[in-house]
Amino acid sequence: MSPILRVAARGDGVAADGRHAAFAAPGDQLTDDGQVVPGPHHQDAPCRHFPECGGCQLQHLDDTAFSAFCIDRVASALDAQGLSAPIRPALLSPPRTRRRATLHAERGLIGFAAEGSHQIVDLRECHVLLPELFALVAPLRALFQKLGLKRRADVHLALADQGPDVLVTGWAPTGLAAAEALTAFCERHGIARFSVDDGLGAEARWEPQPVTIALGGVPVALPAGAFLQATQDGEDALVTAVREAVYGATTVADLFAGLGTFALSLPAKVYAAEGARDALFALKAAANMRGRPVFPEHRDLYRRPLTVTELDRFDAVVLDPPRAGARDQAAALAACSVGSIAYVSCNPSSFARDAKGMVQAGWRIDWIQPVGQFRWSTHVELAARFIR
Structure with a gap:
């Protein structure tokens, strides 16, 4: 053996x-x-759907092993680029804390896709979703059956300040009977908003009051289907790491700012660059309403990354790119003279690739904080501090 x-x-x-x-x-x-x-x-997997369901891959690991996996994912990615850095113990989100998830629905089924397949696993229990979101699975199944959903649709669930937010993409019911059924469903289950998108953009069919999400203590309008950190614990861990990484800075650039997860949590003047207009407008309105010194700009950082001259105006930079990383923006960061950089990543491999160029240009990875907010998943996030 x-x-x-x-x-x-x-x-x-x-x-x-x-x-x-x-x-x-x-x-x-x-x-x-x-x-x-x-x-x-x-350990024995707690969920009956494991390992068929693609929502989890690692339910057979206890917390010690899962934490070690998160750390090893980061270390392996660094090693592949010839790098090393101090890696802190992983911060794990507890079970049943996921506040954002995408399920699939078709012909009486609703759930995650099976591992390595498009087949839908009809959820009867879930140990990662918040109970408030899982409680909607059975009622949604019944609603879709009543409305005659036959083709595949995606169901995006999120927990907003006002309650569950539901966006269905790839399908939109029509007719008075469907509208009445949707209204009755939303009233019965305390839905904050129910939107549909059949390819022409999200349309709210139910939203009795504007839907918001609190970021840094500021309520921000939540566009349908907008990105949120997967758990509140995960968001808190990343915000704490970012605040530590740029501590003392009075002017900060927040790149790929989204709705303002970091921009609204920093005690500094913040320039916030974001390519998605709906997120940018929501952040701008929220900052203006509360008088926060946040200055958003609509900017596609893949087409037009900040230049070295622009970056040098700030004391520190926060970088939180999509999974592909930010190769061109990282190249400019490598040549700039800001005091520190907080790099938040949802992909250790693209992070390590970008970090290599920065290290070669004279930066040092001060520390890395792994965050396992996708419980029992191979998906690992991190926040890192770079200094000269």
């Missing part, structure tokens, strides 16, 4: 002899014929 030493990026256990085994945890033993003998960090 060969011991399982770690869990690879896609969730397979890696044995000392190099073999990979599905659903193996560090400390398990892999027999010569490929059987996994559970060890001290191998």
Whole structure:
């Protein structure tokens, strides 16, 4: 037998002899014929849908092993670029705290897609979604059946300040009976907003009061389907790390600012660049309403990244790009002279690629904070501080 030493990026256990085994945890033993003998960090999956459901890949890991996986994902990505850095213990979001998720619905089914497949796993329980969101799964199933949903649609769920926010894309019911059914559903289940988008843009069919999300203590208008950090715990962890990384700065550039998760949480004058107009306008209105010193600009940072001259006007920079990273913007950051940079990433691989250029230009990774807010998923986020 060969011991399982770690869990690879896609969730397979890696044995000392190099073999990979599905659903193996560090400390398990892999027999010569490929059987996994559970060890001290191998737990029974709490959900009946595991491992079929693609919402989770790592429910067989206990918290110690899951935390080690998050750290190893970051370390492996750095190592692939010839880098190393101090990595802090991972901060894990508890079960049943996901406040944002996309489910799929079709012909009486609603749930996550099966692992490696487009087949829908009809959810009967879920150990990652907030109870307030999971409580809508069965009623939504019944609603879609009543309205005759046959083609596949995506159901985007989020928990706003006013309650659950629902956006259905790829399908829109028509007719008076459908409108009455939607209204009755929303009234019965305390829905904050119900929107549909059949390809022409989101249309709110129910929104008794404007829907907001509190960021940095400021209520911000929440566009339908807008990006939110997956859990409140995860958002708090990332905001705390960013505030530490740029501590003392009086002028900060927040790049890929979104709705203002970081811009509204910093005790500084903040220039906020964002390419999505709806998010930018929501941030601008919220900052103006509360008198916050946040100055948003509509700017596509992939087409027009901030130049070195522009960056040098700030004491610090916050960078929170999509999964692809920010290769061109990172190149300008590498050449600028700001005091510190907080890099928030949802992809350790693209982060490490961008970090390599910055390190080669004389920056140092002061620390990295892994954040596991996608519970039992191979998806790992992080915040890092760069200094000269």
